Amino acid sequence: MAETLMIQGTASDAGKSTVVAGLGRAWHRRGVAVAPFKPQNMALNSAVSVDGGEIARAQAVQAQACGLAPTIDMSPVLLKPSSDRDAQVIVHGHAVGSMAADGYHAYKRTAMAAVLESHARLAAGYERVLVEGAGSPAEINLRENDIANMGFAEAVDCPVVLVADIDKGGVFAQIVGTLALLSDTERARIAGFIINRFRGDIELLRPGLDWLERKTGKPVFGVLPWIDGLYLEAEDAIALDQRRADDAAFVVQVPVLP
Template sequence: MAKTIMIQGTMSSAGKSLLTTGLCRVFRQDGYSVAPFKSQNMSSNSFVTDEGLEMSSAQAVQAEAAGIAPSVLMNPILLKPVTDMGSQVIVKGESRGHMPAADYFKYKVNLIPTIMQTFDTLSSQHEIIVIEGAGSPAEINLKQNDIVNMGLAKMTNSPVLLVGDIDCGGVFAQIVGTLALLEDDERDRVKGSIINKFRGDIEILRPGLSMLEEKSGKPVIGVLPYLSVDIEEEDSLVRGSMEKPNDEKTADRAAYRQTQYDILAAAIREHLDMPAIYDILAGKI
């Protein structure tokens, strides 16, 4: 079975998807067979696999960064919003119809066997699985029967890195507050924090990092600068990969995407403590 590491965020858009993509690329460059996994993704953006199955485009992008073909094993549940109160539920690439949010909240526990079956299959095929959470693990109203954050971390026995967004302000409160709202066993799973989207002089930030480590009891694994990599526009990336392979423009776009993944991986190597991340994977931290 594969070694796992899970990326959770203090909130939506903290940078979980980008970091997952970058780590997939780093591990691939280091010679490992690696795959992304997100048990449930809510998105209007989808990708159709060669088998005609529908999955989140974010995991398709991450798969490309990992150098493997996208598979619904990487995203067994896709929720496509139809209204503010309901979504189309897609399980292992096939629609189960529309479901009101309240009904799905009660129903989702029934999907745990599907989640674990797809995860176990994916894990048997690769050496490393990078798991992406959703939103925040500290959403108290959503913790019951959680299948995307700490609930999934427990089911897969995965260590967690917590990512906070400094660009929107309040990153120290984000991280300390999130940890404070976790149960003791959940907090123990968090092996470190990452600050994302930093602009400015890192030396000015260092006193805050020391205080963050003291308050949280967790090491800061790194500070990622605000990056200008062209990866997060999932629609344009995935459309390119779905066009005919003999299309010259498609080949150019594919090469461009590969360059962007390499730029992201280089930034992760420069700004994150990769030896510590490998130690977390190995269970040494």
């Protein structure tokens, strides 16, 4: 059975997708058979899997990083918003219908069964499974029947690394506040932290890192630098500041209307 590690974030766009892709690539280069996985994704960006289903584009990119063809098991539940209240629900690569938020909340037990089925297949076929969370684990209004973050981590009993984006500011409050809103068992599941998108002199940050480790009793595993020109497929929201790759053959521009 594979080892499972989950990467969660203090917020959407903290860098979870990038960290999973980077770790997957690093382990792949070291000869480790590793697969990406995201229990539930909300995105309009999708890709076609090798087994003919529709999955989130981020997991297709992560599969490429891991040297794999993307499969439906890597993205078992995909929500494609059709309004601010409704979304098309795609399970194991195929649409099962459109649901409002309350309808999907009731459907989560069925969705969780599909998630655990996919994870079990990946865990049986690889040495490691790298799991990406969704949004933040501290969304207390979404805690009941959660399948995207701690609900999944507790179901499969895996450790969690928490990623926080320092570029947005308030990184220590992000981390400490997230921990404060978790249950005791969830908090114990956090193995440590990654600080993402840092620019400047690392020595100026070090006193804060030392304080964070003393305050929480958990290690900072690393500080990842801001990387100019890094372009990976975005999830969860429209990323207005993304730029095209320099070698792009053509550009498709879509106006974002009200």
